[in-house]
Amino acid sequence: MLKVINVTKEFHGNVVISNINLEVRDNDKVAIIGLHNSGKTVLMEILSGEIKPTQGKVLLDGKKVNNRKIAYAPQIPKFVPTMKVKEIMKYVTDNYDPFLDELGLDKEKRIRDLSLDEKKRLSIALSLPFSPKYLLFDDLSSISNITKDFIRKFNGAIILAHHNLKEVWDLIDKVVIISRGRITFNENKEELLYKIVKYVDEKGEHEIWEKTKEDYAEKILKERGVKFDVLGVTPDEVFLYFYARA
Numbered sequence: 001m002l003k004v005i006n007v008t009k010e011f012h013g014n015v016v017i018s019n020i021n022l023e024v025r026d027n028d029k030v031a032i033i034g035l036h037n038s039g040k041t042v043l044m045e046i047l048s049g050e051i052k053p054t055q056g057k058v059l060l061d062g063k064k065v066n067n068r069k070i071a072y073a074p075q076i077p078k079f080v081p082t083m084k085v086k087e088i089m090k091y092v093t094d095n096y097d098p099f100l101d102e103l104g105l106d107k108e109k110r111i112r113d114l115s116l117d118e119k120k121r122l123s124i125a126l127s128l129p130f131s132p133k134y135l136l137f138d139d140l141s142s143i144s145n146i147t148k149d150f151i152r153k154f155n156g157a158i159i160l161a162h163h164n165l166k167e168v169w170d171l172i173d174k175v176v177i178i179s180r181g182r183i184t185f186n187e188n189k190e191e192l193l194y195k196i197v198k199y200v201d202e203k204g205e206h207e208i209w210e211k212t213k214e215d216y217a218e219k220i221l222k223e224r225g226v227k228f229d230v231l232g233v234t235p236d237e238v239f240l241y242f243y244a245r246a
């Protein structure tokens with residue numbers, strides 16, 4: 001289990017993530033969802049052991065994070081542009097072919113000729129010789145089907161940081177929403193599948209959105225004679241409206 005305990009990160013006195021507590025079990029499939037600048041990357045860097053929190057700690061099976069058990073694709077992986085894929089893989093193993101095949105990478109290609117998606121796959125390939133139990137992926141914008149298939153088949157926990165819940169919905173079971181560096185939602189994804197009832201308040205001044213799993217809100221509004229609409233809201237709009245507002 002990956003356990004995040006009271007984690008806060010500051011840069012030059014600026015708190016960018018605050019008092020985060022989170023548990024990810026060995027087979028959890030989790031999306032960390034948030035708007036631009038909400039703290040997703042900082043949290044992923046802390047989870048992967050790339051950077052240290054200012055306060056709090058992260059434990060993997062009760063011990064300090066061991067990078068080799070975590071496969072981490074950063075938002076923008078950095079490699080020397082003139083090097084070949086195989087030269088980079090040689091830093092971790094001479095027997096790199098099966099790992100490159102698994103991730104659909106060409107060993108002869110130079111870094112400068114790789115797409116961002118391929119560079120992310122190379123980041124992952126570097127940890128495969130160590131049989132990682134956790135796969136962390138920061139930002140799934142324009143990822144290929146090869147990468148998606150790899151994530152689907154990965155035998156372990158996955159944590160995907162992304163800004164658009166709809167785009168990762170099929171890959172995950174749990175959703176953690178982060179807003180201004182704080183967790184505002186942490187549940188199974190089904191908990192985001194409710195109806196939204198929209199109506200205008202009695203004074204006619206404010207539009208109100210209410211979430212409802214049963215027909216309770218609708219029943220009350222009907223009894224009060226208030227006109228309302230039931231909106232078919234997608235998970236992503238739900239996240240924006242209820243959990244990720246500034």
Ligand SMILES: Nc1ncnc2c1ncn2[C@@H]1O[C@H](COP(=O)(O)OP(=O)(O)OP(=O)(O)O)[C@@H](O)[C@H]1O
Nearest residue numbers: 011016034035036037038039040041042043075163
């Ligand atoms: N090394 C750093 N030094 C100073 N501030 C930083 C540093 N890294 C991140 N921040 C700040 O922390 C906040 C959260 O940034 P982060 O990159 O985690 O957001 P994000 O949710 O990943 O955003 P995006 O969706 O744009 O990738 C931002 O205000 C950012 O400017």
